[in-house]
Amino acid sequence: MGVRSEVVVSGLNGAEHQAASDNHSARGFRPTKIVSYLENGTLRYTSIWRRQHGNPWRALYGVSSARFRDALDRFAADGFRPVDLSVVFADKSPRFSAIWEQEAGLPWLVPLTRSSQEFADLSHDLRHKGYRLRCFSPYGEAGEESCASIWDLYAGPTWEVRSSMMLDEYENVLGSFAADGLRLVRTVSYNVGQGARYGAIWERSAGHPFVERHGIPLHLLQDEIAAERREGRHLVDLGVTCERENACTFTGIWEQREPPHGRQDGISDLVLPFMRKWSIPGLSLAIAQSGQIETVRAFGYANPITRETVTPETRFRVASVSKPITSTAVHILIERGRLDLGDHVLGEGAVLGTRFGTQPYGRWLREITVRHLLEHTAGGWSNDKHDPMFQRTDLSQSDLISWTLDNVPQDEAPGKRYAYSNFGYCLLGRVIEAASGLSYDAFVRRYVLDRCGAGRMSLARRSAAERHEAEAMYLGMFPAAPYELRVDRMDAHGGWLGSPSDVLNFLARVDPDLPSCDLLHVGSAADMLAPSSLRRASRGQVGYGRGWAVDERGNAWHDGRISGTQALMVRGEKGRHWCAACNAGVPGSSMPDEFHAMMQHVQAVKSSVRDDDTASYKVFREPAESRPVLAMA
Structure with missing residues (x-):
């Protein structure tokens, strides 16, 4: 007892x-x-x-x-x-x-x-x-x-x-x-x-x-x-x-x-203590094997105020799990001849031209390429306490980009060093818009999410008054404020929300080792997941490719962590995929590492609870004739 x-x-x-x-x-x-x-x-x-x-x-x-x-x-x-x-x-x-x-x-x-x-x-x-x-x-x-x-x-x-x-x-x-x-x-x-x-x-x-x-x-x-x-x-x-x-x-x-399903099992034994330790109201997870979702579990409250429970359909902010989605969109444009990794981003004749900031640009700004932004090697704007994406909350996204280019200089020339950059991925969102002629939201939805059965994913809104249908409520802890974040301008670097099953449907379509990989050519998908020359994977260092963290065994993943949210998507070995999200987050704490460790154990558990709902979560397969054609502007 x-x-x-x-x-x-x-x-x-x-x-x-x-x-x-x-x-x-x-x-x-x-x-x-x-x-x-x-x-x-x-x-x-x-x-x-x-x-x-x-x-x-x-x-x-x-x-x-x-x-x-x-x-x-x-x-x-x-x-x-x-x-x-x-x-x-x-x-x-x-x-x-x-x-x-x-x-x-x-x-x-x-x-x-x-x-x-x-x-x-x-x-x-x-x-x-x-x-x-x-x-x-x-x-x-x-x-x-x-x-x-x-x-x-x-x-x-x-x-x-x-x-x-x-x-x-x-x-x-x-x-x-x-x-x-x-x-x-x-x-x-x-x-x-x-x-x-x-x-x-x-x-x-x-x-x-x-x-x-x-x-x-x-x-x-x-x-x-x-x-x-x-x-x-x-x-x-x-x-x-x-x-x-x-x-x-x-x-x-x-x-x-609790636990849900009426009795305790191995997954509950791992998840519930983690939730209690970190005061997490609700958590959802999904596990897939070879592109087929085999386990979907939901715990706790989507809204603790009314005790609305999390269901497999509950959508969470996934924060930087958005970066692999953005990278995939960029690579689709590369495959279709609209972009090249070597394309310059800023300056006369570049993808974004002189749309943002004060002219003329400095040499380092003019040297930034699409590859630099994908690989976090643009020379600055790292996600430290001075991360531009969390500054000047009074500015629109467009005005923030101009303000950053004018007031936050790079630390060094592009291509010299890896420095994880949310701002760099914000620029990639604008690159997608310029190359496609569509808004970032419209392009990603049409050419990525709708094609893989993840069309329920949406861009997050700033306030709780703008909460999406079936979206979780976020708990601000110690006493961070999730509804004071400008998530409305984070689109390409941290703006998506969805369920873990939505995210796994996306992952199944970009894993080059699975036959379901068809959002990109297998070679392009493999290149996207390969570690860059400036952030190679080794036993002592996590590598980074183009929007994906990778290790020396070929595992690839991304996590997301902002106030009120913790999320994780993993492409493991032998076709094993998993994703989890919860509606509490404590950036700067040990919570993200413990979240990773918990899910590493969870995905290895053979649940003793029958997951009757998983029939609704098989990987979405799009008829070839329905695939959208990227019309030339």
Whole structure:
């Protein structure tokens, strides 16, 4: 029996709950849910605690409205945002309890309404502006139904909220929404005068199996929790109402505990500890042999706010896994006579001419060729703390290129030394546009992704409000901000998003050792993966080809790492391919190396869980007559 990872403390007064909070915090637990209620005139608390790593957190219990508002401002100045709250009317005033986490992520609001109609009007207005209700805490005040709530600005599936329901109506709505495919996300129960009221939030998204229970007496709550735990379910949300003295009852949601597929297996044994260590909400992976995907697995939450689960279709930002895609697009243009490796990129008569920056260009700029950009040997702009792609976030992509050429000189002449460069691949995106007459997105989609069954891949958007359908939400850690990155200008060097299966469908079509290699001629694909003369592979050094990391055994791969994202694509030995992505990332930490090591072990495991979904993920084969012709401009 392992150490319990979840604790529910219930029915405690203020002093008792603070002592329990201090104790559990010291043991590595963090609060995920707080409810406050008035029992026989005494303010009491019940809270859910989980043993997990994560961003720093803070909590306040039973404070006045003024102190709560002050805390919102003070904590926000330190990068903390509220993630849960509970309000109860006690001692002739509302008392607020709340949990904050340090995360520079989504825009948020915490409004207070004074009636059920005011809350309904507010909900209509904020929904129209793109906000989504994270949680809400109605409470009775002078016979009216006041409500405090937390709203986040991001795009997502259809959702619904209902409040101020009597028990019969609540039960009817639970049944009708479930029949309509809506999943229960939050439930609240509370008092207005002497009557009990119920409210809830639903979402039309994937989720773990769950049960809802209501009317649980306080003295039976722990027994109910233990009984559900024996069935593999854990408590994720909780509400309480006290209709009369000593008669408090609880409402709760229990979800089926991981691992997915109902039981542990060798892959879960490797993935779940890694996710817990790095506080990763969700992770997806796929493994292929000889171009055929044989294992597809999904773990955890695509959106931890609503507990929307990762599925094989969930799409993640893959960051620099985009570089092999860009390189493939360049090589298609080379094969079709639109480009040559020796073509100069900048200057009169070059591919991009004098479109960017101030003229005249210096000699080193004029010497840059397509090969230099592919192999990261252009003489500068390395991905250190001065990486141009992460500077001047106020500039468009085009303006950033001009600013960089004018203000960030190369360190040396091209062709002298390998220095990994995101900016170089940004220039390659513009080279593709100039040579093809199409936008980067349009060319790559038409001549690469659509041809290999990866047409679901899309270029990432900057804000959560522009989130794609079936895209994961990204967690900013310690306290990096994934939604403050200018991913909208990273296209060719780090802008794509997709599922691991999408990425493996692409990989199968450029592996020169497989018969499915048809995006490029086999010789071109092999040349693309071969290490360059300035970054040869050896036992002590990872080599680099044209958009691919390689080793001395011929394995090729690329990873991607930005705030909120970690991704990996690998072409291994003997036709073995694998890809994984998750919605948390800590650049500069040991997480990328541990991610590599974990997946190296995972791909070698013969899963004891039957992967019934893999029939949908066979490698896509395009009819020869449908292949697009690159028309001459």
